[in-house]
Every structure is written in C-alpha cells, then in structure tokens.
Amino acid sequence: MLPSRTVSRNLVQPETASTHTPRPKGSVVLVGMPGAGKSSIGRRLAARWGMPFRDADSEIEAAAGIPVAEIFSRYGEAHFREGERRVIARLLASAEPVVLATGGGAFADPRTRQAVRDSGATSVWLKCRLSTLMRRVAGREHRPMFVNTDPREVLERLMAARHPAYAEADVTLFCSDEHPEVTTRRAADAITGHRPPERLRVALSRNAYDIVIGEGVLRRAGAEMAQRLEGRRVVIVSDQSVAALHLPALRESLADAGFAVAAEILVPPGEASKSFAQFERVVDQILSARADRRLAVLALGGGVVGDLAGYCAASVLRGLPFVQCPTTLLAQVDSSVGGKTGINTAQGKNLVGAFHQPRLVLADTAVLRTLPARELRAGWAEVAKHGLLQGPLWDWCEAEGPNAMRGDPAALAHAVLESCRLKSAVVTEDEFETKAEGGRALLNLGHTFGHALEAECGYSGQLLHGEAVAIGLGLAVELSARLGLCSQEMPGRVREHLREVGLPVRIADLPRAFSIGRLIARMRADKKARDGAMRFVLLRAPGDVFTESGVTEDMVRALLTEEGCLP
Numbered sequence: 001m002l003p004s005r006t007v008s009r010n011l012v013q014p015e016t017a018s019t020h021t022p023r024p025k026g027s028v029v030l031v032g033m034p035g036a037g038k039s040s041i042g043r044r045l046a047a048r049w050g051m052p053f054r055d056a057d058s059e060i061e062a063a064a065g066i067p068v069a070e071i072f073s074r075y076g077e078a079h080f081r082e083g084e085r086r087v088i089a090r091l092l093a094s095a096e097p098v099v100l101a102t103g104g105g106a107f108a109d110p111r112t113r114q115a116v117r118d119s120g121a122t123s124v125w126l127k128c129r130l131s132t133l134m135r136r137v138a139g140r141e142h143r144p145m146f147v148n149t150d151p152r153e154v155l156e157r158l159m160a161a162r163h164p165a166y167a168e169a170d171v172t173l174f175c176s177d178e179h180p181e182v183t184t185r186r187a188a189d190a191i192t193g194h195r196p197p198e199r200l201r202v203a204l205s206r207n208a209y210d211i212v213i214g215e216g217v218l219r220r221a222g223a224e225m226a227q228r229l230e231g232r233r234v235v236i237v238s239d240q241s242v243a244a245l246h247l248p249a250l251r252e253s254l255a256d257a258g259f260a261v262a263a264e265i266l267v268p269p270g271e272a273s274k275s276f277a278q279f280e281r282v283v284d285q286i287l288s289a290r291a292d293r294r295l296a297v298l299a300l301g302g303g304v305v306g307d308l309a310g311y312c313a314a315s316v317l318r319g320l321p322f323v324q325c326p327t328t329l330l331a332q333v334d335s336s337v338g339g340k341t342g343i344n345t346a347q348g349k350n351l352v353g354a355f356h357q358p359r360l361v362l363a364d365t366a367v368l369r370t371l372p373a374r375e376l377r378a379g380w381a382e383v384a385k386h387g388l389l390q391g392p393l394w395d396w397c398e399a400e401g402p403n404a405m406r407g408d409p410a411a412l413a414h415a416v417l418e419s420c421r422l423k424s425a426v427v428t429e430d431e432f433e434t435k436a437e438g439g440r441a442l443l444n445l446g447h448t449f450g451h452a453l454e455a456e457c458g459y460s461g462q463l464l465h466g467e468a469v470a471i472g473l474g475l476a477v478e479l480s481a482r483l484g485l486c487s488q489e490m491p492g493r494v495r496e497h498l499r500e501v502g503l504p505v506r507i508a509d510l511p512r513a514f515s516i517g518r519l520i521a522r523m524r525a526d527k528k529a530r531d532g533a534m535r536f537v538l539l540r541a542p543g544d545v546f547t548e549s550g551v552t553e554d555m556v557r558a559l560l561t562e563e564g565c566l567p
Contacts, residue, residue, distance in 0.1 A: 035136030222257025231294025310341030314356030329379025378466025391543025446472030
C-alpha cells in the first residue's frame with residue numbers, strides 16, 4: 001500500500017464554463033501515452049464543464065509524499081500499480097463526477113480498467129501518432145523512462161504494449177498538432193455524444209456469444225475480439241465493394257488491439273460468390289496463412305460474405321473461431337446471428353453448409369449509411385418478417401419503416417436491436433433447427449417462395465435476397481388468407497407496407513417470366529421440405545405463425561397463376 005496522507009484536491013475553477021456542449025452525466029477518464037495531452041486536455045475539459053479535475057499521478061504523489069519515480073524505485077511497479085488502482089477507484093467513487101487524467105500505464109493494468117468500467121465513467125483514449133509524441137516528449141528529462149535512452153525506442157515499445165489496452169476505451173479521439181482548444185472541443189463533442197453500444201447475449205448452452213450493436217462498433221472490433229479470443233491472428237474475408245469502404249478502419253482497430261492480419265481475402269460482391277469455387281479459393285488461402293485452431297476468421301460484409309466465410313471457418317481444421325462484422329441491414333438483422341453458414345448450388349439456396357456459431361457479432365449501425373438504397377430496402381424485408389413473427393414489432397414497422405428507409409439512425413438502430421433480440425431468442429430455443437414444429441423453421445416465413453425465385457434467377461443479382469423474401473412474404477400471407485387462417489385484409493396490409501418502403505411485392509413486378517412447374521420443383525427441393533412435400537410457414541395474425549406441410553400443389557399453382565407465372 002502507498003503511504004497515506006491528505007490528498008490535494010487539484011481543482012480547476014473554471015473562468016467560464018461553456019454552455020455549448022452538454023456536461024457529461026458521469027466522470028471522464030483520459031488515457032493515453034506520455035505526451036498525449038491528458039492533463040492539458042483534461043484541465044480544459046474540466047473548465048469547460050465546470051467539473052473538478054484530478055491528475056492521478058499528482059494524487060498518488062500527494063498521498064505518498066514522494067514522487068512517482070521514487071515510489072517505483074523503492075517499492076517496484078507491482079506495488080505502485082496496486083496503489084494507483086486504489087487511488088483511481090477512490091477518485092471515481094466521489095459523489096461529484098470528475099475529469100481524471102491517468103498515468104500512461106494505468107489503463108494497461110486490467111484491474112484498473114475494470115475499476116474504471118465498474119465506476120460507470122467514460123474512458124477516452126487520446127491517440128497520437130509516434131511523430132507527434134516524439135515532438136511532445138522531447139527534452140522531458142524529469143521522466144525517468146526518457147533519461148539516457150532513445151525516446152523513439154521507448155515510445156515504440158510502450159505503444160506496442162499499451163495500445164491493445166487503450167483500444168478498450170469507450171471513446172477513441174485522434175489527436176494531432178492542432179491547438180489544444182480545438183482538441184478539447186472535439187473531445188467534448190465525442191464524449192457527450194457517446195452512446196454505449198447495446199449488448200445482447202445469445203445464451204446457448206454451449207458456444208454462447210454476444211451481439212454488440214451501435215454506432216462506431218467497427219472501430220472497437222479489435223478490443224471486443226481481444227476479450228473473447230485466445231489467439232491474436234486473424235484472416236479477414238470481405239468483398240471488393242465493402243473492403244474499399246470499411247477495411248481500413250477494421251485494420252486499424254485490429255492493429256491497436258494487437259492482432260496480426262494473416263491474410264485479407266476478397267471475393268466478388270453478390271450472391272454468386274456463395275459457390276463451391278469461392279469456397280475452395282477461400283479455404284486454400286486460409287490454409288496458406290498457416291492456419292491453426294487459434295486463427296480467427298473475420299467476415300466483413302453482408303450475408304453472402306458471412307455465410308461463405310462462416311462455412312469456411314467451420315470446415316478448416318474442423319472449426320476455426322469466427323467473428324461476424326455485418327455491413328448490410330439484412331446481415332445485421334438476420335444472417336449474422338444464429339450460426340447458419342453455407343453456399344448455394346445449382347439445385348437451390350443454402351443446400352450445403354454447417355451450423356457454426358460465431359464468437360462475436362459486431363453490428364455497426366453507422367455503416368448502414370454507406371449502403372445503396374436498394375440494399376437497404378432489401379434488408380428491410382427481413383425486419384418486416386421479424387415484425388410478423390413477433391407481433392408488436394410489426395405495428396412499429398408499419399409506422400417507422402418509411403423513416404428507416406430515409407436513413408433515420410434511431411429507426412435503423414431499433415430495427416437491428418429488436419430483430420436481433422427476436423432471433424437470438426429463437427436460436428437459443430432451437431439452435432440446430434431440430435424442432436418438428438416451430439422453432440427456427442418459423443424464421444423462414446416467406447422464404448419457401450423467395451428461395452425458389454432466387455434460384456430461378458441464378459443468383460445473378462437480378463433479384464436480391466430481400467426482394468425475393470418481400471415477394472415471398474406477400475405470397476405466404478396470401479396463402480394463409482386463402483386457407484382461412486388470417487383476415488382477408490392481411491395480405492393487402494403486408495404488401496402495402498412493403499411497397500411503401502420500395503420493395504417489389506408481386507412476381508409480376510419482376511422484369512422476367514417464371515414457370516410454375518420450375519418454381520414448384522424448387523420448393524419441393526427446399527431444405528425445409530419433408531419427403532418431397534412442400535412446407536410453408538403460415539400466419540394467423542402478427543405474432544401467431546406456424547409451419548404447415550398440408551398445402552396442396554393445386555392451391556400453390558392457383559396462387560402462382562394469379563401472380564402471372566407461366567404454366
């Protein structure tokens with residue numbers, strides 16, 4: 001323990017507290033390398049908000065009565081870190097929130113990081129380039145670590161050791177050589193605008209994992225993965241379009257957390273990449289990266305990338321750890337959760353694959369702003385499906401769908417959160433889709449028709465999965481109404497909503513003709529079929545759905561005839 005003395009309060013009395021930036025509700029803890037500006041920015045933030053400022057090293061020296069360097073030399077680092085943790089925990093336990101600048105090594109101690117989390121404070125990493133730090137620490141002879149040593153070597157060593165811990169901070173703020181007031185303003189905006197991500201637990205009896213949902217989650221990927229994976233090597237699988245937009249941020253996040261990227265494997269965008277040819281190519285490249293069972297496979301992309309990468313992860317060495325970073329609405333609300341992986345064949349969609357649960361799903365809702373409008377609309381079909389499965393969510397979909405399709409961040413975040421909540425509950429109850437009735441099979445509402453349409457289009461991009469599901473939802477509800485299961489108004493209500501958000505709702509909306517015979521053959525070969533009999537998910541009302549194998553072929557033919565299909 002450190003010697004006990006009265007602790008100086010080190011309070012900055014603000015000359016003028018800014019009214020332009022709201023004051024944070026709790027304490028703020030600044031972490032970073034020597035020279036990052038923790039004390040300088042911390043004092044300015046405290047003055048801006050009218051909050052007390054504390055410097056952890058100063059508090060420790062006041063408590064011990066001797067400088068930090070002397071504590072190290074007399075008692076050793078382990079003794080110092082224990083005292084440092086206790087001082088930081090005490091400062092953060094104060095009834096009044098504070099702005100706290102920590103020593104460079106404080107946040108690198110796992111118990112101190114946990115103490116900061118437990119306090120509810122917002123941790124902020126002031127991240128600087130090496131060149132910036134070099135200029136700032138030049139001539140700091142009072143810092144023992146820089147005496148009679150090469151500052152560059154010291155900083156490089158400390159950055160390699162400490163950046164993985166700093167990456168776990170709630171907020172990362174890149175700091176350059178701009179004026180400290182500019183950095184302070186940016187820091188204040190980032191801190192008060194920070195919203196912790198939502199976390200859902202997929203509570204499987206084995207292989208339970210978390211879904212992390214929120215803006216900026218992709219930039220925390222490395223830190224989140226570091227807490228859940230044993231190894232620190234990763235293979236990234238993405239498609240060429242997504243990689244151009246999001247791979248740089250992911251690389252940086254992984255590097256900060258101490259991960260080495262063993263390979264980056266890019267596939268062409270589109271459903272056609274869920275093929276044997278791409279499966280073989282990706283598997284070969286994973287093996288070429290000196291794969292062992294600690295090598296993680298990270299899928300950065302939509303449902304195609306996630307399904308393909310997941311199946312490769314399931315197959316190599318009979319199972320590698322797998323992380324999903326879904327970048328489309330469809331993948332965030334549906335395909336990234338549940339562990340279904342696979343590829344398509346000439347006979348149908350997802351007929352070859354495996355159940356392989358991810359270790360983690362990171363759904364960054366900010367990336368949805370980069371989606372083409374058509375892709376965003378296609379993802380909404382799965383949200384609408386979840387609404388019909390859940391009940392109250394359907395009413396919300398009808399009210400907020402148009403806002404979501406205009407890019408409303410709150411509406412999109414709610415759609416992702418509630419869809420994942422529903423799907424995680426279903427998956428937990430029926431992980432391997434073994435229930436004879438209900439369970440995971442219900443998640444295929446609209447998919448028997450939709451998959452048949454996709455297969456007939458040859459997965460060419462002419463018809464997106466979500467567009468096929470939208471048409472399938474209308475057909476499934478229409479079939480339910482014809483069987484007297486739901487109200488006669490329900491099919492029109494479903495189709496009106498889907499049309500309002502810009503989705504096709506009838507086969508006749510598509511720019512090509514379809515054969516009834518070929519569609520029925522596809523549906524008989526669907527993986528949900530039983531003994532060659534078509535199997536549908538039908539609806540009595542939103543929130544009341546079930547599986548049914550007793551629908552006659554004549555009824556399906558009549559329905560498809562009215563849709564404009566050819567005999």
